[in-house]
Amino acid sequence: MQVLLIEDDTALAEALTRSLKHEGFTVNPLASGNQAITSVKIELPDIVILDLGLPDIDGTEVLKEIRKHSADLPVLVLTARTSLDDKVKGLDLGADDYLAKPFEVDELMARLRVFERRSSTLKHAGLSIGEVTIDSASHQVIVSGEQIEFSRREFMLLKALMENSGRVQTRDSLESKLYSWGEEVASNTIEVHIHHLRKKLPSNFIKTLRGIGYIVKPI
Amino acid sequence: MKSIRVYLLLALLAIITLVTFVSLLQGYQSSISKAQQLFDERLQNMAEIIATANQSVEPQISNGFIHSQTVFFQIWHNDLSLLARSKNAPNVLLTDIDSATGFKDVNFAKYRWRTYVLRDEILQRWIITAERTDIRYTLAENVVLASIVPIVLAIPIAAFIIWLAIGLGLKPLRNLTTQLSHKQVDDLSPVEIKDTPEELTQLVSTTNDLLTRLNTAFIREQQFSADAAHELRTPISSLKVQLHNLQADNDNKSSLQPLAKGIDRMGQVIEQILSLYRHSPDQAMLQHERLELTTIAQQVIAEQYDLIADKKQKISLSNTTTCFVDGDQFALETLIQNLIVNASKYTPKKGEISVTISVEGDQLRLSVEDSGPGIAEQYHQRVFERFYRIHGDRHDSNTLGCGLGLAIVKHITLMHNADISLAESASLGGLKVDILFPQNKEGSDV
Numbered sequence: 293m294q295v296l297l298i299e300d301d302t303a304l305a306e307a308l309t310r311s312l313k314h315e316g317f318t319v320n321p322l323a324s325g326n327q328a329i330t331s332v333k334i335e336l337p338d339i340v341i342l343d344l345g346l347p348d349i350d351g352t353e354v355l356k357e358i359r360k361h362s363a364d365l366p367v368l369v370l371t372a373r374t375s376l377d378d379k380v381k382g383l384d385l386g387a388d389d390y391l392a393k394p395f396e397v398d399e400l401m402a403r404l405r406v407f408e409r410r411s412s413t414l415k416h417a418g419l420s421i422g423e424v425t426i427d428s429a430s431h432q433v434i435v436s437g438e439q440i441e442f443s444r445r446e447f448m449l450l451k452a453l454m455e456n457s458g459r460v461q462t463r464d465s466l467e468s469k470l471y472s473w474g475e476e477v478a479s480n481t482i483e484v485h486i487h488h489l490r491k492k493l494p495s496n497f498i499k500t501l502r503g504i505g506y507i508v509k510p511i
Numbered sequence: 512m513k514s515i516r517v518y519l520l521l522a523l524l525a526i527i528t529l530v531t532f533v534s535l536l537q538g539y540q541s542s543i544s545k546a547q548q549l550f551d552e553r554l555q556n557m558a559e560i561i562a563t564a565n566q567s568v569e570p571q572i573s574n575g576f577i578h579s580q581t582v583f584f585q586i587w588h589n590d591l592s593l594l595a596r597s598k599n600a601p602n603v604l605l606t607d608i609d610s611a612t613g614f615k616d617v618n619f620a621k622y623r624w625r626t627y628v629l630r631d632e633i634l635q636r637w638i639i640t641a642e643r644t645d646i647r648y649t650l651a652e653n654v655v656l657a658s659i660v661p662i663v664l665a666i667p668i669a670a671f672i673i674w675l676a677i678g679l680g681l682k683p684l685r686n687l688t689t690q691l692s693h694k695q696v697d698d699l700s701p702v703e704i705k706d707t708p709e710e711l712t713q714l715v716s717t718t719n720d721l722l723t724r725l726n727t728a729f730i731r732e733q734q735f736s737a738d739a740a741h742e743l744r745t746p747i748s749s750l751k752v753q754l755h756n757l758q759a760d761n762d763n764k765s766s767l768q769p770l771a772k773g774i775d776r777m778g779q780v781i782e783q784i785l786s787l788y789r790h791s792p793d794q795a796m797l798q799h800e801r802l803e804l805t806t807i808a809q810q811v812i813a814e815q816y817d818l819i820a821d822k823k824q825k826i827s828l829s830n831t832t833t834c835f836v837d838g839d840q841f842a843l844e845t846l847i848q849n850l851i852v853n854a855s856k857y858t859p860k861k862g863e864i865s866v867t868i869s870v871e872g873d874q875l876r877l878s879v880e881d882s883g884p885g886i887a888e889q890y891h892q893r894v895f896e897r898f899y900r901i902h903g904d905r906h907d908s909n910t911l912g913c914g915l916g917l918a919i920v921k922h923i924t925l926m927h928n929a930d931i932s933l934a935e936s937a938s939l940g941g942l943k944v945d946i947l948f949p950q951n952k953e954g955s956d957v
Contacts, residue, residue: 304749310756345741370748393744394778398754399817431743460813464806496622503866505810 293408296337297321298328299370300347303511317404318473325349329357336362339407341400342387344371352385359386370395381473385476400460405510410457422511423494433492442493447471449458449485453498453508462505515684519677531662539655546651549623550642551614557584558629558640570594580663581643589635594841600641608637616644683708687715699726741786782917783915786845787897787922792858801951804834804841804875805868811847812866818852822860825853830868834875835951839925846923849916850879850944858883863939875948882934895921920944 295317299305302323309319314365322328325346340358344351345418351369358367369387389403410420419426426436428451433442442450452469453461463482470485471477488508490498499507561584570592581618583600587593593602600942606626615626627636627688661848683704693947703741754771758764808828812819819826836843847866854864862882869876886894889900900914924931936943 301745304745304752307749307752308757311752311759314756314759334713345745372744375656393750394747396817397752422723460816462806462809462813501816501826501828503830504809504826507816 293317293339293404294337295404296328296331296340297352298323298341298346299327299343300342300345302431311401312404314390315401323347325351325354328354332358332361332365338366338411340365340368341404342367342368344369344373355387361483364455366411368400368403368407368437383431398499399444406456406459409457419451419454421457424450424454424497426451426454435493441444442492444473446485446489449482450489450493454507456479457508457510460505460507466505516681520670520674522674524666525668527669534658535655535662536747538658539651542654543648543651546654546867551627552646554614554625554627554640554642555629557582558638561627561640562810565595566634568594568636581646583641584754585639585641586669587637587639589613589637594636605639605641608639617641636704652705683711684833687711687718691718699723699729712713736785736788739766743781743785744778747774747781750774751778756936771781779875780915783919787915787919795890799837799839801835801838802838804836804843804877805830807840807843808866808868808877811844812851813852815848819855819864822862823866824855824858824860824862826855826864826866828866828868832870834868834870834935836875836927836948838948842923842926846920846946847877847879853916854879854881854883854942854944857881862941865936865939870950871947873950873952875950877946878943878949880939881937881941881945882936883936883941885942886933894933910914918923 293316294497295312297305297308297312297319299308299321299373300323305321305323318340320331323329325348328342331337342351342354342358345429346354351478355367355369356409358365362384366388366392367386368389370391370393372393388407391400391403399430419487423436426432426447431442431444433440433447433450448470449466451491452466466482470482486498486500497508499509501507565586583597584595585593585597585600585605586595587604587608591604591608596602601619605624606615606628609629612628612630615628617626619641622645624641625644625647626639626641631638631639669869683706684911686704687702690704693722699722701722702715704715707715740839751774754774758767759773761767805828808830812826812828816826851864851866858864858881864882865878865880867876867878867880869878886901893899894901894917896914897918898914899918921931924946927945927948931947932945934943934945935941
């Protein structure tokens with residue numbers, strides 16, 4: 293995985309580069325927004341880590357330029373600002389994820405792995421956690437070596453949970469992934485789907501946080 | 512002084528009354544003395560006319576050509592025999608007769624009389640004319656009264672006009688007060704008054720100067736807060752990443768544990784200070800909007816789940832219906848986050864945390880309960896103070912903290928007109944934090 297790291301703080305950039313390399317990523321660290329835009333135009337990386345506070349141009353401008361060039365390049369925004377406006381703006385401009393400084397390296401790696409899984413389900417279609425493997429291309433699910441039938445919605449739900457394994461998915465966020473805006477959703481729809489999913493999956497594969505949401509833990 | 516207007520009105524009326532009274536007194540006195548003079552002249556003239564008209568020295572009782580009860584005359588001979596008198600005059604000598612001609616005041620028939628004695632040397636007789644004194648005063652008083660009445664009647668009218676005039680004069684001041692009192696907390700724009708009167712110019716310019724300086728300070732502080740956040744968070748991130756690398760390279764990970772704790776603590780303190788600063792009621796510029804509390808709680812818990820999972824704690828959220836409040840999203844996130852992090856921090860491993868959102872009449876109740884040791888009642892007030900930690904840094908739970916979490920929570924509840932209270936959790940045995948928000952009911956069935 294080729295990671296483009298756009299961070300102007302040298303100490304942080306160097307340390308992150310080492311951590312990312314240690315985790316098996318190839319890192320291209322850059323310290324300015326303009327360099328980053330040029331670099332993206334020359335060669336598309338697999339993942340971009342973008343600090344919003346850059347010396348030359350604002351990080352949100354860099355994000356806009358990157359989006360003009362590639363619509364589905366995963367971008368993780370790092371920022372020292374935490375106000376909600378920045379968060380919304382970042383996501384509106386097309387950041388895929390958002391991490392506030394100071395962050396845990398494990399958290400950063402978890403989110404990068406979500407990107408990785410997402411791009412692998414896009415490109416290679418396969419994603420496995422424990423005994424469960426899903427194939428987005430053929431919409432097939434293999435549990436303990438056996439192929440099992442899932443409805444379209446159940447499959448999308450499982451995919452969303454597995455792509456984001458290790459992170460709690462609230463009912464609201466799952467609803468928004470499964471249903472388009474304005475579509476009527478009964479209040480217990482997600483519960484019903486989860487109930488059906490559970491019957492077909494190993495026990496405790498999906499953990500419920502009562503009132504909050506669901507999580508699939510990475511193995 | 513309760514009101515400048517009332518004060519000025521009363522003071523002006525008092526002055527007007529006093530001045531009027533003094534001038535009336537003066538007028539009364541001069542009217543009396545003028546009347547005296549006129550009446551005396553009349554008495555004297557009358558005596559002279561009688562002397563000229565009546566040349567007889569034989570006693571004669573006239574039928575009285577003067578009918579007035581208040582004026583009469585007597586003519587006495589030198590041997591003290593009464594030569595003539597008006598009908599209403601007595602038969603006795605009214606006043607002492609000495610050699611001199613002149614005026615005298617005497618008492619007679621229950622009244623006080625003014626008398627004039629005229630000596631007629633040729634006919635060897637005395638002519639006395641007399642008039643009742645009280646009549647003179649009545650006349651003089653009538654004259655004065657005629658001038659008092661219009662003035663007394665005019666005072667209420669004057670009061671009304673003065674009231675209006677003062678009101679008009681104080682209009683710019685009232686204008687200024689209204690503008691200042693209608694100012695929103697975050698509105699630091701200068702006040703504007705049309706045709707500022709001289710007396711208010713200084714006040715208005717000083718107020719505006721103050722507002723401008725406050726605004727500058729405000730912007731500077733916000734800028735400082737943003738800068739400080741950036742300048743502090745980035746190096747801490749860098750420290751964290753470097754420590755992570757060090758841990759990855761080092762086999763003896765436990766030796767780096769104190770360093771990790773130290774960095775975490777520093778990061779926490781910085782976050783809390785920035786957050787406390789951002790959420791102090793006098794600093795906050797909130798953007799209130801209609802928010803659904805349960806959604807926010809779900810998001811915050813989902814974000815903090817790693818922390819809870821690390822301690823193998825159980826967390827649940829229960830709510831009965833959709834619950835809308837008027838609030839600032841970021842502030843409410845911070846509020847719930849602080850409560851969840853606190854609950855997780857002070858609850859032992861495998862403990863339980865329960866979050867409940869319910870509707871109570873016009874209010875929304877957010878309760879966070881845990882199965883930790885709780886907080887003894889004597890500390891319930893103090894824990895909301897900045898930098899206060901029970902038992903100082905030797906806290907029983909041996910956890911990191913800086914004593915700002917609940918101070919921030921308190922600030923945020925204040926900004927949302929919410930009430931916070933602590934109690935012992937009936938179901939879990941630990942601490943129960945209760946927050947009552949005013950509910951935004953508008954379209955709550957959506």
